[in-house]
Amino acid sequence: MALSIHDCCRRLKSHIMRIDRFFVSLLLISQVFGVNKENFKTCDQSGFCKxxxxxxxxxxxxxxxxxxxxxxxxxxxxxxxxxxxxxxxxxxxxxxxxxxxxxxxxxxxPLKPRYEIPPGDVLIEEPxxxxxxxxxxxxxxxxxxxxxxxxxxxxxxxxxxxxxxxxxxxxxxxxxxxxxxHLRTKEGWFNKMGSTIKSWFSKPFRQGKQDPVPNEGEGESNADSQQAGEVAEGEKPAEEEKKKEDNEEPSMWEETFKTFHDSKPNxxxxxxxxxxxxxxxxxxxxxxxxxxxxxxxxxxxxxxxxxxxxxxxxxxxxxxxxxxxxxxxxxxxxxxxxxxxxxxxxxxxxxxxxxxxxxxxxxxxxxxxxxxxxxxxxxxxxxxxxxxxxxxxxxxxxxxxxxxGTTFLPPLFAISYHQCRWNYNDEEDVKNVDASFDKVDIPLDVIWLDIEHTDGKRYFTWASDKFPNPVDMLKHLGAKGRRMVTIVDPHLKRDDNYKVYSEAKSKDLMVKTNNGVEYEGWCWPGSSSWPDFTNPEVRKWWTSKFQYSEYTSAPNLFIWNDMNEPSVFNGPEITFHKDVVHYGGWENRDLHNLYGLYVHQATSEGQLLRSDNQERPFVLTRALFAGSQRFGAVWTGDNTGEWGHLKVSNPMLLSLSLTGITFSGADIGGFFRNPEPELLTRWYQAGAFQPFFRAHAHLDTKRREPYLLPEEHMRSIRNSIRLRYSYLPYWYTLFYENERSGTPPMRPLWVEFPQDTQTFTMDDEYLIGSDLLVKPITEQGQTSTSVYFPGKGVVWYDIENFEAYNGDGSATINAGLDKVPVFQRSGSIIPRKLRIRRSSALMTDDPFTLFICLDSQGKASGELYVDDYHSLKYKNGQFVHKQFQFSNNILSSKAVPGSGSYDTKEWIERVIIVGLKKGITKVVIKSKDGEQALQSGYDSSAKIFVIRKPSINIQTDFIITLQ
The missing domain is CATH 2.60.40.1760 (glycosyl hydrolase (family 31))
Structure with a gap:
């Protein structure tokens, strides 16, 4: 019996879907074997680059x-x-x-306008x-x-x-x-090509052979034109034509890469x-x-x-x-x-x-x-x-x-430790991970859920069989000050029963093909379409999806944007076709690198809308462009659990930091494969001193949470995570500085030592702020390392034992599995919090210890920034910003000019001074509350002077005198 047109179309679509699923399967298999370079163009395969x-x-x-x-x-x-x-x-x-x-x-x-990025999208305004x-x-x-x-x-x-x-x-x-x-008409090009082809056939035979046909893009020489003796009617001589147009090639008007055709209408x-x-x-x-x-x-x-x-x-x-x-x-x-x-x-x-x-x-x-x-x-x-x-x-x-613009001040939990994998299976799994960190006393702020938490890869939904009570799960985490992050990707499953997709479809919000129909490609849900985030109205619509009425969640749920390059499994180079059409009629070729920024922006603004602009958002993105720093954090994508990827994470993050993307990190342990415990340990040590600190792993990897590792490695990782938490006040202050000035928290050495030529290509060690020097161990079996200490006259103190190293030279540092080489600069004051808590939220009222490393003149300085660590109230002046100075045996604390006002319970519990000469017999603190003597003593083994329990609120200006 003959099939109807409808049945033929249905069967054809079914076959196409099977082919596409096969393609996706091959793509997943390729993840096991690494990148296939043949999927990506070289310059020679990109017509314009060539x-x-x-x-x-x-x-x-x-x-x-x-x-x-x-x-x-x-x-x-x-x-x-x-x-x-x-x-x-x-x-x-x-x-x-x-x-x-x-x-x-x-x-x-121009024949028509050429694309320019609208002011306010990347540039914050017209300069x-x-x-x-x-x-x-x-x-x-x-x-x-x-x-x-x-x-x-x-x-x-x-x-x-x-x-x-x-x-x-x-x-x-x-x-x-x-x-x-310059823009030109395609008809003119065809006329020119027609003239050229006609001239080929009009050439005489020479010595019994026909002249060879020119290569693509090559016109005939002037001599050949004259010898041929013909010029097509209405066409200009070749010499004049050459003046009027660049040398034309077929790739200028259409281009094919592998099986993918690019129509190039312009x-x-x-x-x-x-x-x-x-x-x-x-x-x-x-x-x-x-x-x-x-x-x-x-x-x-x-x-x-x-x-x-x-x-x-x-x-x-x-x-x-x-x-x-x-x-x-x-x-x-x-x-x-x-x-x-x-x-x-x-x-x-x-x-x-x-x-x-x-x-x-x-x-x-x-x-x-x-x-x-x-x-x-x-x-x-x-x-x-x-x-x-x-x-x-x-x-x-x-x-x-x-x-x-700059990176807005992240909430404190965002610069703490994050635990992620693809995927934690269900609510019980999340509870077990949460409890297991507590059992071994490892701080943790955020547990993440990847795509399997959704109902069939439909974002803004929960798989009801695995996560039937998401709000209760979130409340359980929130009781310990912990948060959750869920993934929300930009591709939408093409399912009319999926509310987000059907709404976007009915509102005509999708990216279009070059013939005006909804663009369809394949990603994790299968057949998918993509909202056109280049359209401000689409971004506005997307922000509404994060409201509690739209997405079952709670205030401690935050978001992760992945696959937003965008990733299209069956597209050219695994992304959009360049001739797909966006808002305003612009092609993807004009603005491709902006798509991920727009997704990131809309998601960040959605979280702001959810809190009525009261709470700071947190959004992690994989795709980025200039200006992405304004909307949250970035990570370096799908790296591999091997030593080379650990080593390269340092220069990758330094390069991002130098170009404004200051809140960035790499997946701890590598996303793919099963790193051995030594590699995991060294990666945690490096990650503890990088801006964004998250462990992540592929679906097919073995579980590798810190508490599952051998005791020796678990202890080292625990120490690294605790070390990160102790330095959160310093990190937080650096991110406040970053928001104001653009200076990144993670810096190459030459940023602080601009005339030291030895540092100009050095990317295996770096600075956190101006005062912490970090040299991660990135080689297998390495138990010592050579550290270069910059700065003539500068002394660098090991943060563990206060051993001193002179600047402008190198030294070999023992670095067993339990040690990450980190050094504090002389002349600096760094505030830390040393009490061990389950999360950063539980540290809010904890006291500070000031670590003072004196320079050769007996001086030091530093700053501390404090607010409520989560809201936007600091924008209205609700914060404390203190400057510490030590000189002539006097430590002073006073408000930085322009500082705001904020009531906090945080106080100073201890002052540790490194490099102080002996002979101090009396210590006195003076403030608006009066004057009193303090307990103190010299630790001869560590060569430090300790002042105990000043017990003064961080808001209060004070002077401590050593006599």
Whole structure:
């Protein structure tokens, strides 16, 4: 019997679903064997990257048309002409507040608008402009000044030099690699190709053979055209045509990778520009890559790639793209730090050439200097570059923070210890994990649930057979001050009985295909669709889903966004097709790297809405872009339980920290495989001194919670977690500083020691704040390590035994399984809480111990920030911010200027002073409550002086005098 069209479609769909399920199965199997590089493009397989990279240095066709210049108080506008095709561009140079400049280049008259990231999405607002002074305008260019900087625009060939105190620091288009593919019509390209094909068939035979057909993208030579003697009617001669258009290739108008077709309806739209850093040898940033902190030359490799992708068990030390893209680069030398932010969300590749033989003799006559050359290439959009001129690295942190914002102060639980795996099975399993931590006295703040807690991977739901009483479960955790995090991914199961999906479908909120229908792909639930988070109305709708009326939860439930690159199992490179369409008609190719940021933003704002803007949210994201720091934490994705992944986590997190993503961490133990107890122990020791501290494991791994490990390893891990909790006051104060200034809590050594060249490539040790030096053990079987101690005249004290090590040199440190090498800097005061609790919430009223390490002049200083640790009341001045100073045997505590007011029960229980000379016989404390003597004593074995029970509230100003 003949089948109806309906039955045929139904059967076809069934077959397609089986094929897709098979594909998903293969994808899951691939997780066992590591990343398959063939799933991801190389530069040669990306048409625009190949074209941009083929540019030859020193042959720039672009000139500045000085007769078009328009000078405004804080901006210069001028046209730039491509001599090869007569296309004109508009160059805008802005001078901004905070020692920053901006360059924008767009088509003067594009066929239609090119994509620009809307202000307020990544940039927190349109940057404040600063007045410039134009000192010279002539046919050869223009010179302008602002603050202590000079900007020189050269006309032929086009180039822009940025000088600070007359020294070149950034040069734009020094290599002449500017390439701006202008919008054009596809019909014109077909006409040109038709003419070319016609000319092939009109060629005479030579020596009995036909001329070979040109390779794709190659037109015939001028000589061949003349010999052929034909020009199609209505077509211009080849010489003139060449001037009008770039060399065309079929990949400009459509492209295929593996079996995936990209329709490219707008044709070639890529942009490229070289940016050089004269007198610099080291550049940093552009995460996310599993690579060293100091970026490497890409002369013999692919460029570094920025394109948010889901990459299983990623390889180490290569420039492949990963889950996030932050197009920010810093250059540092002994004199200054500068930075650039490439404000473009399309796929981007960055070549780096570092060669000390490169010269910029035309900038500074008679001088030779090293130089790092970088080449930035994006698939679409406009050129929009911010140049941050420092001069110090902390100035650059602040300048970048003024552009894209900072990490808001996390709630205290968020910087404590988190326990996660895919998946805790049910409510009983959660209770057992919770109780098991208590049995062995290991602090714990958060238990996480992965995708199996939902009803068939339908987010905002609970599997009723496994989690029938989620609110009771949350209350049980909350009684101990603990929280829970559940996963909420952006893909929605295509099930009309699933309320979230059916509502999004009925409201037409989904990403569309290039022919206007709802985009369908495969992810964990099977057939899925994706809300279009680029649409502000979709983000607003998503925020409403976190209300208690929409999602059965409680105030101690927080959220994790995974798979938000987005991950599409049956998509090209496991993500969206580039020609899918978003809000405003923009293609995914224009804004791909923003999608995860928008998911993160909407989720964070949903938690704020849930609490009526009273409580700080916590959201972890895997995909990220510049500005993601404003919405929560980030982790480095699906790493592997092996020593190399432990080692690379340090430079990965340092690179993120340098580019504003300051609340970041790596899965403790590695997500995949079964790490041996030694590796787990060393990973906990490292993680205890990284910003985000979470253990996580794959569904197929063995249980590896700390209490399941052999006694020796369990004790070491317990000590590491307790150590983390003791330093929470220091971490919390650093995150408050980070919110105000952009300075990251986790820092490379050169941030605090900017003239110490030995630290410029050092990424196996780092600083927490300015005062804790950390050197994690990352090699199997290692029981000692060489630690470099920076700073001539600085003394570093082992935090366990106060053994002293002089700066500006290295020493071998014993580091058995029970030790992580951590050292406190002389001249510092660090507040700690030493009482052991089950969670950070139970530490709220606990007392502080001040650890004071004196410098060679007998001085030290430090700060402490305190609030209620969870709400947004600190924004209204409800906090205590104290500054401690020790000098001339006097310890003082006073409010930092601008400090607020907050009632707290926290008090000072003990003061420990390292490096104090003997001879103190009397200690007196004086405050508004009067004066009294304190108990004290010198511990000769530890060489520390201890002041016991000052018993003064942290709010109160005081002076302690040692006599």
């Amino acid at each position: 074209r941009q990279r083929a540019m030859e240095p020193g042959k720039s066709p672009y000139v500045v048309m000085m007769d078009s210049i328009n000078v405004k108080p804080s901006k210069i506008e001028v046209q730039v002409l491509n001599k090869e095709n007569d296309v004109r561009l508009l160059l805008e140079v802005f001078t901004l507040a905070h020692n920053t400049a901006r360059i924008k280049i767009n088509e003067l008259q 404040k402009q600063q007045q410039m002074t134009v000192t010279d305008v002539s046919n050869s260019g223009a010179t302008l000044t602002f603050e202590n900087n000079k900007i020189i625009i050269h006309t032929d060939p086009f180039r822009i030099d940025f000088l600070a105190n007359e020294t070149p620091v950034v040069v734009v288009n020094a290599q002449g690699l500017l390439k701006f593919e 044709g070639p739209t890529s942009i490229g520009l070289d940016i050089s850093f004269p007198n610099f040898e080291h550049v940093y940033g552009i995460p996310e890559h599993a690579d060293s902190m100091a970026l490497k030359s890409t002369k013999n490799t692919d460029p570094y790639r920025l394109f948010n992708l889901d990459v299983f068990e990623y390889d180490l030390y290569n420039p492949m793209a990963l889950y996030g893209s932050v197009p920010v680069m810093l250059a540092h030398n002994i004199e200054r730090t500068v930075g650039i932010y490439w404000n473009n969300a399309a796929e981007t590749w960055i070549d780096i050439g570092s060669n000390v033989a490169d010269k910029m003799a035309d900038l500074v006559k008679g001088m030779e200097m090293p130089q790092v050359d970088t080449h930035w290439m994006s698939e679409s959009g406009v050129i929009d570059v911010f140049i941050m001129l420092g001069p110090s690295v902390k100035d650059v942190f602040y300048q970048y923070a003024q552009l894209t």
